[in-house]
Amino acid sequence: MTFPPNLQWIDAQGVASMIGGSTTARHVRERVACLPDFPIPVRVPTETGALGRPRWRTDEVAHWLERLRARQICRRRRDAN
Numbered sequence: 078m079t080f081p082p083n084l085q086w087i088d089a090q091g092v093a094s095m096i097g098g099s100t101t102a103r104h105v106r107e108r109v110a111c112l113p114d115f116p117i118p119v120r121v122p123t124e125t126g127a128l129g130r131p132r133w134r135t136d137e138v139a140h141w142l143e144r145l146r147a148r149q150i151c152r153r154r155r156d157a158n
Contacts, residue, residue, distance in 0.1 A: 083135075083136075086132040090105075092109065092138055093105050114141065114144070119133075
C-alpha cells in the first residue's frame with residue numbers, strides 16, 4: 078500500500094482548526110463527527126488495549142469540506158432563482 082507523501086492524521090482539535098472560526102474540538106466530536114457523510118475516524122489501540130482518540134485523515138476532511146461548500150453554493154443559487 079502506498080500512502081500520499083503529505084498524509085496526516087489529525088484529532089478533533091485539528092479538524093476544528095481546519096474548519097476554522099469558533100469551531101472547537103468538542104463541537105467536532107459532538108456535532109460534526111456524527112454526521113453521516115463525515116469521514117470515518119481510526120482509533121488506534123493504546124498500550125493498555127483501550128481505544129485511542131479518533132483521528133481523521135486531513136485529505137478526507139478537506140474533501141468533505143469541499144463537498145459541503147459545493148452543496149451550499151448550489152443551494153444559494155437555487156434559492157436565488
